[in-house]
Amino acid sequence: MAQIGFIGLGVMGGPMARHLAAAGHSLTVFNRTRAKAEAWVAAHGGRVAATPAEAAEGADAVFSCVGADADLEAVTLANDGCFAALAPGALFVDHTTVSAAIARRLAEAGAARGLRVLDAPVSGGQAGAENGTLTIMCGGAEADFAAAEPLMAAYGKLITRIGGAGEGQLAKMCNQLAIAGVLQGLAESLAFAKAAGLDTDKVLAAISGGAASSWQMVSRWPTMAKGEFDFGFAVDWMRKDLGLTLDEARRNGASLPVAALVDQFYGEVQKMGGGRQDTSSLVRRLLK
Amino acid sequence: MAQIGFIGLGVMGGPMARHLAAAGHSLTVFNRTRAKAEAWVAAHGGRVAATPAEAAEGADAVFSCVGADADLEAVTLANDGCFAALAPGALFVDHTTVSAAIARRLAEAGAARGLRVLDAPVSGGQAGAENGTLTIMCGGAEADFAAAEPLMAAYGKLITRIGGAGEGQLAKMCNQLAIAGVLQGLAESLAFAKAAGLDTDKVLAAISGGAASSWQMVSRWPTMAKGEFDFGFAVDWMRKDLGLTLDEARRNGASLPVAALVDQFYGEVQKMGGGRQDTSSLVRRLLK
Amino acid sequence: MAQIGFIGLGVMGGPMARHLAAAGHSLTVFNRTRAKAEAWVAAHGGRVAATPAEAAEGADAVFSCVGADADLEAVTLANDGCFAALAPGALFVDHTTVSAAIARRLAEAGAARGLRVLDAPVSGGQAGAENGTLTIMCGGAEADFAAAEPLMAAYGKLITRIGGAGEGQLAKMCNQLAIAGVLQGLAESLAFAKAAGLDTDKVLAAISGGAASSWQMVSRWPTMAKGEFDFGFAVDWMRKDLGLTLDEARRNGASLPVAALVDQFYGEVQKMGGGRQDTSSLVRRLLK
Amino acid sequence: MAQIGFIGLGVMGGPMARHLAAAGHSLTVFNRTRAKAEAWVAAHGGRVAATPAEAAEGADAVFSCVGADADLEAVTLANDGCFAALAPGALFVDHTTVSAAIARRLAEAGAARGLRVLDAPVSGGQAGAENGTLTIMCGGAEADFAAAEPLMAAYGKLITRIGGAGEGQLAKMCNQLAIAGVLQGLAESLAFAKAAGLDTDKVLAAISGGAASSWQMVSRWPTMAKGEFDFGFAVDWMRKDLGLTLDEARRNGASLPVAALVDQFYGEVQKMGGGRQDTSSLVRRLLK
Secondary structure, three states: OOEEEEEOOOOOHHHHHHHHHHOOOEEEEEOOOHHHHHHHHHHHOOEEOOOHHHHHOOOOEEEEOOOOHHHHHHHHHOOOOOHHHOOOOOEEEEOOOOOHHHHHHHHHHHHHOOOEEEEOOEEOHHHHHHHOOEEEEEEOOHHHHHHHHHHHOOOEEEEEEEEOOOHHHHHHHHHHHHHHHHHHHHHHHHHHHHHOOOOHHHHHHHHOOOOOOEHHHHHHHHHHHHOOOOOOOEHHHHHHHHHHHHHHHHHHOOOOHHHHHHHHHHHHHHHOOOOOOEHHHHHHHHHO | OOEEEEEOOOOOHHHHHHHHHHOOOEEEEEOOOHHHHHHHHHHHOOEEOOOHHHHHOOOOEEEEOOOOHHHHHHHHOOOOOOHHHOOOOOEEEEOOOOOHHHHHHHHHHHHHOOOEEEEOOEEOHHHHHHHOOEEEEEEOOHHHHHHHHHHHOOOEEEEEEEEOOOHHHHHHHHHHHHHHHHHHHHHHHHHHHHHOOOOHHHHHHHHOOOOOOEHHHHHHHHHHHHOOOOOOOEHHHHHHHHHHHHHHHHHHOOOOHHHHHHHHHHHHHHHOOOOOOEHHHHHHHHHO | OOEEEEEOOOOOHHHHHHHHHHOOOEEEEEOOOHHHHHHHHHHHOOEEOOOHHHHHOOOOEEEEOOOOHHHHHHHHHOOOOOHHHOOOOOEEEEOOOOOHHHHHHHHHHHHHOOOEEEEOOEEOHHHHHHHOOEEEEEEOOHHHHHHHHHHHOOOEEEEEEEEOOOHHHHHHHHHHHHHHHHHHHHHHHHHHHHHOOOOHHHHHHHHOOOOOOEHHHHHHHHHHHHOOOOOOOEHHHHHHHHHHHHHHHHHHOOOOHHHHHHHHHHHHHHHOOOOOOEHHHHHHHHHO | OOEEEEEOOOOOHHHHHHHHHHOOOEEEEEOOOHHHHHHHHHHHOOEEOOOHHHHHOOOOEEEEOOOOHHHHHHHHHOOOOOHHHOOOOOEEEEOOOOOHHHHHHHHHHHHHOOOEEEEOOEEOHHHHHHHOOEEEEEEOOHHHHHHHHHHHOOOEEEEEEEEOOOHHHHHHHHHHHHHHHHHHHHHHHHHHHHHOOOOHHHHHHHHOOOOOOEHHHHHHHHHHHHOOOOOOOEHHHHHHHHHHHHHHHHHHOOOOHHHHHHHHHHHHHHHOOOOOOEHHHHHHHHHO
16 A cells, blocks of 8 residues: 555545545645645545645655646646655656646656656546546656555556557647537537427437447436536536637647637627536537 | 338438348338439338338338438438428328428428427437347437337437427437437547647546446547547538537527637548548647 | 619618719619608609609619528519610619629610610718718619719718729628628627626727727627617628629539528527618627 | 947847937947857947946946846846946836836846836837837836837837836737737738638729728738738747736736637747747748
């Protein structure tokens, strides 16, 4: 069993850390809002760390699941960040969705200290974290991935190494691009069905078995049809991810016309007050 | 066993008629290019009709699977069309993807003669027709649907009545709208993966199990990655369908920004010479 | 002075016919709603015709300014249309914005009867018609254009022959495409200025003198900033024109991504109740 | 006459500094590539500075015209930047197109030292700089603007204070948004004209006098029609500006669907090798 530091106990990190504890590992946890860390320890055991560095002391591996690039930089490279406190050979696995640039920068900074760094963004949302069925896309050295995989198996169901540092993040961007297109197509399909006066349940029954089918269609068409959006993966987070992706495309030269457009449409949903609603709320701007 | 007229023996209609013959029905077939009808009869039996009207004489049911609105009008309402030759109570089932307007017009014209008319566009492509696994979306009266369903079961796997006349066509439009979004999202995702230098097989393995997943992703990502497009549902046909859909939306007030955009992108693919290629060739304009 | 038939006395045709009468020509006018024709004659003289054919009897030239393709077909080729009543050598000039296809069809049908047909859509709006300062884009034979130009000069300021039959309509489509882009750019610029809290008068003063300048910016930015849209060229008409243009592009292979998108956005403005408002109301969907 | 430091002698800054020298001011110039500064001094007099700080010593005003946010930060706030060397009460005017965020940051940092800071991006391109006819959009205090305006008059024709710090940059973004829409509309219009086989000169003659008219139409349609793009404002710079604008909109909530799309289309032009061509080369992707 390993000594593990876990940084960031939000709706994703909290349950992930819980699965690690349940698997028998010893956890020292850090959260920016300390009360959350204390509540977590009260429920699941382990120790509260006052700083990311303290969470890393003596750890075989540190995991992070924070908000964005700046947060990740703060918990790793700042004075009280975990990098300085980790022993050579220790693993550092970041589960935040961030830019490939910072993932590569951490990989380099870690390598300089003998750390083994992986970028490992997840998909599957809060339900995936709670149920331990997350999809994890990893970037980093093959041996480091091999070392981290058994630990991640506590909460991951499909764990794939894409390639070198940053490539986990880039694969996550591919995931979000595919979702953006699926959801806008679904939104237009549903809005058309409603405008045409169709029975949306029958339409779903007819089209969800074939070439138009998608996870989103099967899972979200019924709730979209009813106008229910208070669950799932939030528009605000999707916009953050699309922003990262569009920035990366500016560098690598990929043309993303529909992602760029859908990103603006999500902006319109935010203005409608839907920032915390599920990404399927994209349909709202078509149903006004 | 029924006496059946079948009009239009193309890549879809040909195999559909074959399944009806194989189920024991007697077929009289019509095709604009007579040689095709003769070849079909040589292979599968039945009789060749010189006109759509002749195919309808004495028929319990007539099926059509032709090209577009004008073709459908010609084989039904023209002087030598099948409507005048059908006996009251006979079924007329159209499998062409056409406008809801003409579907409704045929339903009215048929009703005036005592015919029982269904619009019943299909999805599943040539493979679905060959294997008898088509999805069929129907519009028309419930009793007429009940009468036609056992016949359509010869080549249809999932057969759904959406609602009244024209609603089969409208559901097919919903299907194409969902596909347009899925495919553009997939195209952008794949183009991004390539621009980023990722191993596209690994990306597929990582993202095809979750929220980004779709039939198109599972079936088309590998061929898109290899640049193989000479199969499947042709861009020319998709543009026809999107054109019908955008026209209908102009009437019913649905806003279809991405469908309108993807329709133009398919135009760009046509200019690149891809009109006969699978709809997944949408990615070609991003990979130049 | 000429004997002139004028068909269609709406907000455009009414003032155009008035300018012809003021220039000394004898007019026989037809309007679908007869009361409008009677009111026009009461105000400006001339005779009321009971049918388009009657307006054409003995005419040197017939002008039309109606609604759309179907209306134009009705007043020309129907039994009581003007074509059958016109003497060989007479001019027929259509000022309606219609498809290039019907313009070419009328040119052919006219030629078969010895008529000299021009398609001559206008821009400049109601104000241009009232003030006699319309821009007129013509398609037809050079000699026919030369014969019609002095008559059109009564209400046209800039009258250009683009080329053969239908090319006046095609040039009008070019005009509307340019406007669609200008207006959406302007709408986004203004919406951005407001979101950023800028003084929109000062922004206009700063940017309207250079590379961003346009007739629309100079004329419409101030009213857009104030939310005034009850004047000018209506969204409903713009959508009709964009529809014709997108249909034509489907035939000629031009890719029109932003026109297709703006057409959908105009649909959203229609849903907001803005169908009768000026095209600059495109900004409304961004300011909600 | 004033003592002036000028930082950045590129295609814009070089001629601007020349106009200041011609107006009788004493200049000390800095350029990252020192040879450029030496060549400028050889041609126009003044002194070469080894660092931005040196250019600021004893200056009444320092002007900068560099590349992007990072460059501007380097020449102002770095150890050898000009801010530390400027005396209280001195003017600092930045002509670079940068983010509103850095403009505000410099205004704050400057205020803390008693400097009078303006953000003052320009439009009018290289020709405007050479001819001294630039449009200048300013953000900053009214009194500081009043002090700087007479100096900027050496190369500016239309100089407007929009409002407080950063608002010059925000107005420049409005300018670029309007241009993005105009140019895409123009590109679609021209591509349509070509696809329809029209005489593009006649189309321009017909439509450039009315509601579709714009500076870009009058200035760029002829060169677009001939496929000439090797002049003017480069696509690479336009993409930089659109990137800044889209980032700002992400903060202020403006929805910019067409700007986002055109930004991607400019990316496609860059892939075609057009990064250094005029922004009107947007039409190239439609004419393939």
